[in-house]
Amino acid sequence: MRQRISRFRAGFLKAATEIYALSLALRDPHASWGARLVALAFALYILNPIDIVPEAVPFIGILDDALAVPLAYFVVSKMIPTQLLESAHRAAAESNAGGRLWRVFLVALGFLFLVWTVAFVGLGITIWRALS
Numbered sequence: 731m732r733q734r735i736s737r738f739r740a741g742f743l744k745a746a747t748e749i750y751a752l753s754l755a756l757r758d759p760h761a762s763w764g765a766r767l768v769a770l771a772f773a774l775y776i777l778n779p780i781d782i783v784p785e786a787v788p789f790i791g792i793l794d795d796a797l798a799v800p801l802a803y804f805v806v807s808k809m810i811p812t813q814l815l816e817s818a819h820r821a822a823a824e825s826n827a828g829g830r831l832w833r834v835f836l837v838a839l840g841f842l843f844l845v846w847t848v849a850f851v852g853l854g855i856t857i858w859r860a861l862s
Contacts, residue, residue, distance in 0.1 A: 739832060742828070742831075742832060742835065743828035743829065743831075743832060744828070746827060746828040746831040746832070747819075747822050747823060747827060747828040748803065748819075748822075749803070750822045750825070750827040750828070750831075751815070751818040751819045751821070751822035751823075752769075752803060752806060752807060752810075752815075752818070754818040754821055754822060755810050755814050755815050755817075755818035756769055756806070756810070758814055758818070760811065760814055761810055761811075761814065762809060762810070764809060765806050765809035765810050768802075768805060768806055768809060769802065769806045772798060772801075772802035772805075772806070773802075775798060776795055776798050776799060776802070781794060781795070782794060
């Protein structure tokens with residue numbers, strides 16, 4: 731179990747660092763406006779509550795969003811000059827953004843667990859009182 735958590739954390743840290751590096755590269759004045767517009771379009775698609783394939787469709791509804799993130803990274807990173815992306819990777823690695831995001835993720839996960847626990851306990855108490 732610890733090995734799985736460790737692998738998940740390592741993957742999370744790598745992905746967070748990559749995304750942060752891409753955001754740093756897009757903020758640079760040497761980044762093309764085309765790359766910025768494509769990144770904005772992907773971000774709007776991912777955050778938009780109205781999808782091409784709704785989440786109500788089992789598995790495929792979530793799969794389109796899950797595929798959009800790596801596709802967006804691939805397309806936008808190819809539109810940015812290599813030197814700019816490399817310097818952004820170095821800056822992202824030095825800033826330890828992945829470590830900060832990991833802590834935020836753990837706090838959010840703990841909060842979500844607390845909310846669901848309170849909801850289930852409240853539901854259990856309500857059902858218990860209704861049946862008594």
